[in-house]
Amino acid sequence: GNSVTQMEGPVTLSEEAFLTINCTYTATGYPSLFWYVQYPGEGLQLLLKATKADDKGSNKGFEATYRKETTSFHLEKGSVQVSDSAVYFCALRGSGGYNKLIFGAGTRLAVHP
């Protein structure tokens, strides 16, 4: 079945450091891929998405490229801020009509001044 694996956290960085959170997936067909962010005590917000191979999703300085050859969708940001501290979830949705979102375990990011 479909699954998502993302790097374990917590990830601790200093402000302005480069961020990478790895995400790989297993799926049949052509899934859509997502990154969601969850701030403390809140629900999930869609950060970015990509619906086909080689697509790059981007938002608020974050980027992720849908790599079918490596089945990956790594999240990157060139310069993190304290306000980026949150939990980041990689997710996929199977192809063909509407399918459930499958979430990774989440990666907690802590950015220090």
Added chain:
Amino acid sequence: GAVVSQHPSWVICKSGTSVKIECRSLDFQATTMFWYRQFPKQSLMLMATSNEGSKATYEQGVEKDKFLINHASLTLSTLTVTSAHPEDSSFYICSAIDPSYEQYFGPGTRLTVT
């Protein structure tokens, strides 16, 4: 973007009582809504899929008689935790699918059972 609300945002109830959580799509109609449960520092666990006008589809291991789901209109789904116990304390998040299959999440409801 589309907005999904939940009410209440937090609730404390006594063991043995029931509590209802509402999930509303504010600016779109949602034939499908999902209910998730999230334990501290863990990922979201899908509990059930709620379809307007029909019975919810529960994930394996989720007690349908304990977690009652009603999706009576295209903008409202409710989750009722019946005979709540401390182990039911958790963060409950709903999401709704808009007509273009985009999924939007509510802000979550924190339930504490004492």
